[in-house]
Amino acid sequence: MSVLRSTLDPAGPDVAAARESMLAALEEIAAETAKAVAGGGEQAVARHQARGKMTARERIELLLDLDSPFLELAALAGYGSQFAVGGSVVAGIGVVSGVECLLVANDPTVKGGSSNPWSLRKTLRMHEIALANRLPLIALVESGGADLPTQKDVFIPGGAVFRDLTRLSAKGIPTIALVFGNSTAGGAYLPGMSDHVVMIEKRSKVFLAGPPLVKAATGEESDDESLGGAEMHARVSGLADHYAADEQDAIRIGRRIVARLNWRKKGPSPAPVLKPRFPAEDLLSIVPPGLRSPFDPREVIARIVDDSDFDEVKPLYGTSLVTGWARLHGYPVGILANAQGVLFSAEAQKAAQFIQLANRSHTPLLFLHNTTGYMVGREYEQGGIIKHGAMMINAVSNSTVPHISVLIGNSYGAGHYGMCGRAYEPRFVFSWPSARSAVMGAQQLADVTYLVSKASALARGKPFDEDGAQVVRTMIEQQITAESMPLVLSGMVYDDGIIDPRDTRDVLGVALSAIHSAPVEGTDAFGVFRM
Ligand code: COA
Numbered sequence: 001m002s003v004l005r006s007t008l009d010p011a012g013p014d015v016a017a018a019r020e021s022m023l024a025a026l027e028e029i030a031a032e033t034a035k036a037v038a039g040g041g042e043q044a045v046a047r048h049q050a051r052g053k054m055t056a057r058e059r060i061e062l063l064l065d066l067d068s069p070f071l072e073l074a075a076l077a078g079y080g081s082q083f084a085v086g087g088s089v090v091a092g093i094g095v096v097s098g099v100e101c102l103l104v105a106n107d108p109t110v111k112g113g114s115s116n117p118w119s120l121r122k123t124l125r126m127h128e129i130a131l132a133n134r135l136p137l138i139a140l141v142e143s144g145g146a147d148l149p150t151q152k153d154v155f156i157p158g159g160a161v162f163r164d165l166t167r168l169s170a171k172g173i174p175t176i177a178l179v180f181g182n183s184t185a186g187g188a189y190l191p192g193m194s195d196h197v198v199m200i201e202k203r204s205k206v207f208l209a210g211p212p213l214v215k216a217a218t219g220e221e222s223d224d225e226s227l228g229g230a231e232m233h234a235r236v237s238g239l240a241d242h243y244a245a246d247e248q249d250a251i252r253i254g255r256r257i258v259a260r261l262n263w264r265k266k267g268p269s270p271a272p273v274l275k276p277r278f279p280a281e282d283l284l285s286i287v288p289p290g291l292r293s294p295f296d297p298r299e300v301i302a303r304i305v306d307d308s309d310f311d312e313v314k315p316l317y318g319t320s321l322v323t324g325w326a327r328l329h330g331y332p333v334g335i336l337a338n339a340q341g342v343l344f345s346a347e348a349q350k351a352a353q354f355i356q357l358a359n360r361s362h363t364p365l366l367f368l369h370n371t372t373g374y375m376v377g378r379e380y381e382q383g384g385i386i387k388h389g390a391m392m393i394n395a396v397s398n399s400t401v402p403h404i405s406v407l408i409g410n411s412y413g414a415g416h417y418g419m420c421g422r423a424y425e426p427r428f429v430f431s432w433p434s435a436r437s438a439v440m441g442a443q444q445l446a447d448v449t450y451l452v453s454k455a456s457a458l459a460r461g462k463p464f465d466e467d468g469a470q471v472v473r474t475m476i477e478q479q480i481t482a483e484s485m486p487l488v489l490s491g492m493v494y495d496d497g498i499i500d501p502r503d504t505r506d507v508l509g510v511a512l513s514a515i516h517s518a519p520v521e522g523t524d525a526f527g528v529f530r531m
Contacts, residue, residue, distance in 0.1 A: 002311050004302035006278055014288065021289035022501065025433035029076075029498050032487060036075050036086030040109030048109050053203075054247050056090045056105040059140050059180065062251045063103065068095040070103075071510040074125060076498065078118035079491030083147075084110045087118035087493075091126045093514050096138065097259035100514050102130040105140035108181060112144030117153040120161070121493045127164035129496075132427055133402075134518035136174040136261065137165075138254060141190050142181035158186065165193035174261055178254045179204040179240075180247060184228065191239060196257045198250045199230035199240040206233060267516030270330025274307040276505065283501035287434040291409045297322050297337035297368050300408065304328060304505040310335070313354060318346035323354040325363070329509030331516065334358040336419065337368035343415050344375045348388035351418065352529065355395035359522030364402040364515060366508065367420045372441065373413030387530040392418040394530075400523040402427045402515045404508060407435035407486070407495065422494050428511045429495040430504075431486040437494075442480035446473045 009015060037057065039045055045055060054062070064070055070092050077087035088110035094103055104126050106113035115123070130137045146154045165175050177183075177194035183206045191197040191206055199206070207228030214222050226232060234243035242257075244250035286299045302308040305326035312324035320340040326333055336351055343351075358365050374380075374389045396403070396418060403426040405419065416437055420426045431437075439445065450473040457464040482488065486498050499507050 001307075001309055003277065004298050004308045004310050006282075006299055006302055007296075008278075008282055008285065008299055010282065010285070015285040017289055018287055019285040022284045022287065022433060026500055029433055029487065032076055032079055032085055035084070039086070039107045040084065040111070044109040053108070053180070055109065056107040056140065056142075059178075059247065059251065060090060060092075060094065060103055060105055062248065063096055063138070063140070063178075063254055064094040065096065065098065069506070069510055070094040071507060071514075073129070073496045074122045074490070074493050076487065076490040077122040077493050078116070079487050081118055081491065083116045083118055085491075086110070087122040088113055088116065089119045089122050091122060093129075093135065093510060097255045099258050099261065099263045100135060100265075100517055101138050101258065102126055102135040103138050103140065106143040108142040111147060112182070113142050114144035114147040115154055115158065116147040116150055118491075118493070119147075120154050120158050124157075124160055124164070125493050125496070127161070127168070129427070130173060131164070131168055131171065132425070132518070133514050134171075134173055134266065135514060136176065136258065136263065137168055138176045138178065138258075139190055139194065141177055141179045141183045141187070143187050144182060145185045145187045155186075162186075162189040162193045165190070169193075169195050174258075174263075176254060176257055178250050179206060179230075180250065181205065184208070184210060188228070196242075197233075197240050198242040198244055198253050198257070199233055200244045200247060200250050201230050203247070204228075204230040204233070204240070206239065265517045266519040268520065270513070270516075271327060271332075273330045274309075274327075276303050276305060277308040278303045280502040280505060283504060286501075287409055287432070291370075291434065291436065294340045295370070295409070297339055297370065297408070300368060300504075301326065301335060301337060304508065305333075305335075306330065313357070314350050318344065318348075318350035320344060321347035321350055323350060328366070328505065329512060331509075331512040332361075332363050333366045333512070334363045335366045335368065338371040338409075338415075338419065341370060341372045341410060342375050343371055343373065343389070343392075343418060344380065345383050345385050345388040348374070348385070348392040348418065352391040352395040355392075355399050356524075356526070358401050359399055359524065362401060362520050362522045364404070364512065364520060365399065365420070367403065367405045367426070369405060369407045369411040369416070369419045369435070370409035371412065371415035371419060372410050373415035374418070389414055389418060391529050394527045396420050396424050398523065398526045400521060402518075402520060404511055404515075405429045406499075406504065406508075407431040407437060408501075409434055409436070410441075411435060411437040413440050427515050430497055430499045430507060431490060431495045432501050432504075433486060433498055434501075435486045435489075435498075436484040437486075437489055438480055438484040442477045442484060445480050446477035449473065449476050
């Protein structure tokens with residue numbers, strides 16, 4: 001046993017400042033999350049409920065096993081855009097009839113549940129998660145289809161929604177559509193492409209074209225029910241496998257469908273779970289406000305892993321990156337955590353070796369980000385920082401054990417890539433409110449832009465407007481600072497959610513459990529390592 005110790009002084013002044021700053025950031029995020037929970041707002045929700053319908057969140061709650069956890073994903077999709085926060089979709093991982101499933105529910109109170117570019121991005125990300133982790137997918141459908149004013153951003157890429165459904169099915173991952181209302185035009189292929197379809201009497205409407213369009217196209221007189229009502233699809237077309245009496249009945253049937261999947265997880269089972277030896281509450285107090293100074297990631301590890309037990313590998317070498325083995329909610333994990341911020345050649349090589357070891361032992365990897373990137377400068381370039389960084393990126397790219405990334409602090413430049421940023425397909429990516437991510441720090445980026453424009457003016461023999469350039473420099477710094485914030489990044493669906501640091505262990509526990517629905521297998525097939 002190698003139980004971590006903590007040097008965190010709960011009464012210290014730094015701790016109080018860190019805690020205050022984290023709580024303030026959490027408050028801001030809670031306010032945005034409340035907007036997503038409010039859906040289309042009081043009026044739209046009241047109108048929806050007056051029609052005897054449940055909200056998307058009520059439907060999900062009823063579908064899940066009583067008192068089981070629900071890990072909501074991408075809750076803040078669309079933040080900062082012209083669309084409502086949440087992307088008119090509620091999604092996450094929950095347990096239905098004892099099976100961990102991925103749930104994707106349209107929110108019909110937001111613009112009739114229509115799909116805007118953020119809804120689409122979120123939905124496609126959910127499909128990726130279902131596919132990579134082998135999670136049965138349950139769609140709770142009620143949507144006005146593509147958001148018509150932004151159809152150019154939705155229509156062509158949106159075809160992937162239906163493609164994904166059949167690819168999931170082809171991989172033996174069940175797809176279930178519970179149709180609560182409208183699912184017309186392209187939306188008709190949601191039930192059309194699903195393995196199991198439940199429709200509700202007088203509620204579900206599934207047709208390629210509604211009565212007005214049919215009239216315009218062919219002159220035929222028709223009505224909703226004969227074109228695409230639940231009864232017609234259950235008795236005549238055969239598109240509905242189950243004919244539910246009402247919403248509750250549809251959910252009951254959905255739960256029975258999952259119960260009959262005879263589903264078995266393919267990953268190894270967890271060991272008995274031991275709690276960390278230090279309180280989760282301390283996780284609010286570790287990151288210094290504004291990330292002004294480095295912090296020891298072992299303080300975080302001690303509060304998220306089982307029994308705070310961590311076997312560090314190469315602790316004396318490449319000390320700016322901590323690598324080691326632990327268990328989390330009973331699941332083995334290899335952890336890579338930035339310590340001093342900068343990645344040097346030694347850290348990159350250490351990471352590459354550690355990732356290979358994790359693949360040999362089929363151990364999932366957890367990346368805790370706090371890096372400003374790979375070291376720059378003559379000494380480091382001559383020392384081969386590019387090829388060593390490339391070695392780490394090669395290892396991360398080709399590793400086949402599941403990866404999870406948590407952006408705790410900085411995640412800048414190629415360091416974000418080496419630490420398994422979003423483009424490196426981690427199974428899940430979460431951010432703390434203290435996270436910051438961009439191609440480089442805002443000040444450096446503004447300085448670079450200023451220096452380049454000055455050098456360019458001088459090279460062309462043009463006069464250089466120093467005052468104007470300083471204004472631009474300040475504006476760029478402000479813009480990049482704003483763009484590096486987790487709310488903005490989460491709004492773009494560059495992560496799967498911003499989490500309260502205190503929830504880190506449990507969020508990772510749910511994610512690891514979901515990951516183990518699929519087999520966990522390492523590889524020895526990496527790219528050519530440039531030595
Ligand atoms: N794109 C953009 N906005 C849409 C929309 C769509 N596809 N469907 C509905 N909306 C908007 C409405 O304009 C309205 O906006 P507002 O609240 O700002 O006025 C809001 O969503 C609610 O629509 P409403 O028609 O009042 O709600 P409803 O619950 O009575 O009906 C639908 C919902 C989806 C049945 C109905 O709006 C509809 O038929 N929409 C068009 C469906 C369609 O043909 N889609 C194209 C498929 S590719």
